[in-house]
Amino acid sequence: MKNSIDAPYGAPDKVRKICLRYANRGSDLIEVLHDVQAVLGFVDETTQKEIAEALNITRAEVHGVISFYDDFRSEAAPGTIVRVCRGEACQSMGAENLLPVAEELTKGRPRIGVEAVYCLGNCALAPAVTVGGTLHGRVEKDHLVAIVEHAALADEASE
C-alpha cells in the first residue's frame, strides 16, 4: 500500500533529534513513536526507516509496533476524528445507535474520520465519544451531530 502523503519537509532531522532524546535506545521505541507522531502527525514509511536506523532495530520491528496500536498512524489523520466507544457499558447505553450517525456525517467529507474504541474509562457517563480528542459523556444522536459539525467547522477554518 502506498502512502498518499509523505512526511513534511525537514522531518528526518526532527526524527533524529527525537531518537537522540532517548539515546537511540531501541527499547524506547514506543516513546519515540509517540513523540514523532506528536510532531509530524503520523509516522510514514520513510520515517519508520529513519527510526529503525537511528534506534538500530529492524524496519519490521517498527512496523510491528505501529500496526499493533490503533493510535499510531502511518498515514495523515483526518482533521476531525470521532471515536465511538463500543465497550460493554456504552453498548448497553445505546452507543451502537451512535455509530451509523457518525458514519453518515463522513459521507463526502474526507476530513472527518470515525473509529471504534473499546472503553474510554468513562463508563459512568456512557455512551462516551471523543471528538477531536475531547471526551463527551451521555451522548445522544443530536448532541453528537452538533459536536462533530462544530469540530469540523473549526477544522475547516484552520485549513
Place this chain on the structure above:
Amino acid sequence: MPVHRQPDFGTPAKNGADVSLKIDGVEVIVPEGTSVMRAAREIERDIPKLCATDTLEAFGSCRLCLVEIEGVRGTPASCTTPVSEGMEVTTQSPRLEKLRRGVMELYLSDHPLECLTCAVNGICELQDMAGAIGVRDVRYGYAGENHFDTIHADPVDLSNPYFQFEASKCIVCSRCVRACDEVQGTLALSVQGRGFGSKISAGLLSEDFFASECVSCGVCVAACPTATLSEAALVAHGAPTRSVETTCAYCGVGCSFRAEMQGDKVIRMVPSKDGGANEGHSCVKGRFAFGYATHRDRITTPMVRDKVTDPWRVVGWDEAIGFAAKRLKSIVAEHGKEAIGGITSSRCTNEEVYVVQKMIRAAFGSNNVDTCARVCHAPTGYGLKTAFGTSAGTQNFASVEQADTILVIGANPTAAHPVFASRMKQRIRAGAKLIVIDPRRIELVKSPHISADYHIPLQPGTNVAVLNAFAHVAATEGLLDNAFIKQRCEDDSFADWLAFVSEEKNSPEAVADIVGVEAATIREAARLYAGAENSAIYYGLGVTEHSQGSTSVMAMANLAMATGNIGREGVGVNPLRGQNNVQGSCDMGSFPHEFPGYRSVEDDAVRASFEKDWGVSLSAKPGLRIPGMFDEALAGKYLGIFIQGEDIAQSDPNTKHVTAALKAMECVVIQDLFLNETAAYAHVFLPGTSFLEKDGTFTNAERRINRVRPVMKEKCAMAEWQVAAALATAMGYEMAYTSSAEIMDEIARLTPTFARVSHKRLDEEGSMQWPVTDAAPDGTPIMHENGFVRGKGHFVITDFVATEERISRKFPLILTTGRILSQYNVGAQTRRTKNSKWHDEDVLEIHPHDAGQRGISNGDMISITSRMGNTTLRAEISERMAPGVVYTTFHHPLTGTNVITTDNSDWATSCPEYKVTAVEVKLSNQQSDWQSKQREIAATHYKTEPAE
C-alpha cells in the same frame, strides 16, 4: 510415504542437575530447567503442540500442550512449565482432550481445509495435531475458509525465488518471527496488527519478503508448522519421500543437511538439528542454492583436444585417461619428473584430495602438489603451526558462546560464514563485547541489535601494526597473563617478544598514522581484548591475503598466548575457513613440502612410512608452489598440470600472468563440473562430481570431520577418486580402491591425527573433530587444553613491514576485495542458481568523497586501473568504505577483478596479496580490452542461466 521428520522435543535441551518426576506414572529424570513437554518427549509421550519447537525457547501461545499437574490448579502449558522434583504430570485426560479440541476447533475455523491439494500434505504439523486431538466437528463452521482475501488484499508472496508466503494458511504461532530473532538474529519478520487481524509481515507494510531485511536463510520456512512458508520446490513437486544426511559444500562452516528427495531429485535441503556445526541452522547458499549440481551446463562426459584452439572432442573415460597419461608421460620422458604436477581442490572430499596428492607423489613422481589454500589460508597453516604446533584453529564453533570479548579481524562472517555469524551475533546480543578490525564498515560494525564496541577501519595492509600495538598495550599496561606464559610458553622467545612489543615504535601512538586510526581507539580496544576474562579472535582472508599474512597470524597467536587466551572454551585463535574442505585438503597432504598430517617430505622416517605403505620410493625434495608452477611454466620447465576442481584463471591473482603460464603448458588436465575459465586453456577435461554425488568426508574450520553421502549416482559415471586412481594406474603406478571408506582407512593408518577415524565410526557416532587418536578417541573440540602440540608456545617477533604496493599520484586509491552473502567465490555454482537475483554483477563500493572528486554517481560505469591491468564495473557509492579505499567482489568472471590484482604475496607462504592493490578509478562508458575479449569467449563457451 512422506519423508520421516527429525523428532522435535518442543523446547531446547538444558544443562543442570538431575530432576526426577513422573509423567503418566512413568518415572523420568531430566536436567533442571527442562520443560515438562521435553521431559514427556524423552519417554515418547508426545504432548500436542503447535507453537513449540526445540530450536526455539518456549512461547506458550498455542494452548494445545496443556497438562494436569498434581497439586497445581488449572492446566498449565507444558512448554513453559519447567520440571520440578517429585512432580506428577498427566498428559491425557477427558478434561485435557476437551480443552485441546476446543482450541483446535478455533484454529480450524479459520484455516482453509484444502489438505489434499496443499504443499505440505502429509508433512504438516497442524494436520498431525488435528488428527492426534481427534477433532470431528467444528462448532464455528468449517467451510474451508480463512478471513484473508488471498485473491486481492493478501495474495501469496512469491517475491523470494526459493520460498513463498501464504498468509491464509497461517496460525500465527510466531515460530517464524522467533526463529528469525532467536536463531538467525536478523529480525526481519514481525506480527503485523493484533488479534484476529494478526498477519506475519516482512519489513514494512509496503515491502514483500524480497524487499525486506530478510537474508533468505530459510530458518522461518523450517520453523513453520503449516504451509504458510513453504519451499517453492515443495509447492511445485510435492513432499519428499526419502532423505540422506550429508554436508553442505559451500563455506568452511560445514553445515549438516538432510537432502530430502523424490527419487533422484532433491526437493529441498533441510538443515539437520544433529549437525555439530550448525545445529539446525542454514544460510541462503546451503539451504537453497544447490540447483547448480543438476544444471544443464554440467559437463558429464570426458573431452580431449590436441591444441587449445581445437574444438573439444567427446571421448570415453579410457580414451581420456589414456590421452592424459600419454601426454604427461611424454613430458616426463623429455623434461623429467619435475616438469609435471597438480593442484588439489578444497571443494573435494578428503578422500578425493588424498588420492590426487598420492597420484602426484607416487605416480607423477614429484612433490609438485599444491592446493587452492595457497591463495587463502596458507599463512594460517604456517603461522599457527609455528606458534602452537598445529595448522588449524583452536576452538569449536560453540566456544564463542563463552567468549566475553570477540575480536573479528579481516573477516565478514555475516556474508561469508553466515551460520557461524548467527551464533556469534546471538552471543553479542547476550552481552559479549565486540571489536572489529576491518577497512570496511561490515555488518557486524553496525546492524540491527549489533553494534561493535570498537571499529578500527585500518588502512589495508596494516594488520601487523595494529596487532603489535594491541600487544604493546597489553605488555606495557600489565595486562599479560604471566602465570599462563610461565607455565605454557617458551621463556626465551617470550622475553625477546616482550622486549620487542614494548618498544615505543609499536605503541598505538606510533602506529596511528600508518594505520589511519586514532591511537586512543586502538589503545582502548586493546585493553578490552587483553582485559577480558575470555577473549576470542576470529579472522579471515583479510588477515592472510597480504604480504605479511603469516606475520599477522603469528602476531595474533602471540597476543592470544600472552594474554592467556588459549586452551579453554571462549578463547582461541580461529580462522574462518573459506571453502568447505580447505582444512581437510590441507590436512590431506596437499602442500608441496608436507605429507598428510603436515609432516615434512624431508623427514626420512615419515617418508619411509609412506614408501612402505604405497610401495614406491618418494621424492624428498619439496615441490613447487602454485606461483612457482606458473613461473616455471613461463620458463619452459613445467609443462603438465592436473587441476582438480579449481578455476585458477579466475581466482588467482594477476589473471594475465596465470593464463600466459597455462598457454605455455603442453598438457593441462582439468577436472570440474563446468567448462570454467581455466578450461579455455585445457587439453583434457575430466568431468567431476557435485557434492550430491560424492561419498566421503569434508573437514570444516573447527576441524570437524563430517560425512558427505551420495544422494544420487555420479552423473559422469565415475567417482573422482576412481578417476585419479585410474590416471595413476595409466601412468604406471597401480592404484586401486574399492570404496571411499577404504581410502579413509588408509588415511587413518598413515596420519596420526586421524588414527581413530573411519566412515563406520562417523556413521555410527556422528562427526568428530581431529585429532582423533587413542588419547582422544572421540576427537578434540578445543585444542591445546593442557599444553601446546609443539610443547611450549613459541613467540615470534612480528616486525611491521609495509607492503611494496603503495598508493601514488597515479594510483591514489587502495582496492580491497571480499565476498557477498548470496554469491560464492568465483560464482561457478551460485551464478547457476537463483541467488543471482540478489547479486547479478560485481560492483565497486566507493566512498562519497572519492566518488564526488571523480564526478561518479551511483550506478555509473567506471574503469578501475592498477599497475597490472584494468577492468570496468558499476560504482556503488557507500559509506561502508573509508575515504581512499574501494572494495569489490570477484564472483562474476567478466568483472575480471583479478586482472588488476598484483603478484605480491606473503613472504612465508606465497599467499597472494589480494587485499591491497593501488588503483585509480575513472568514469567510463566502455569495457576494458580484456573484458571485450572475454565477452567473445563467453558468448560461445560459458553461457550460464539459472537452474530450473
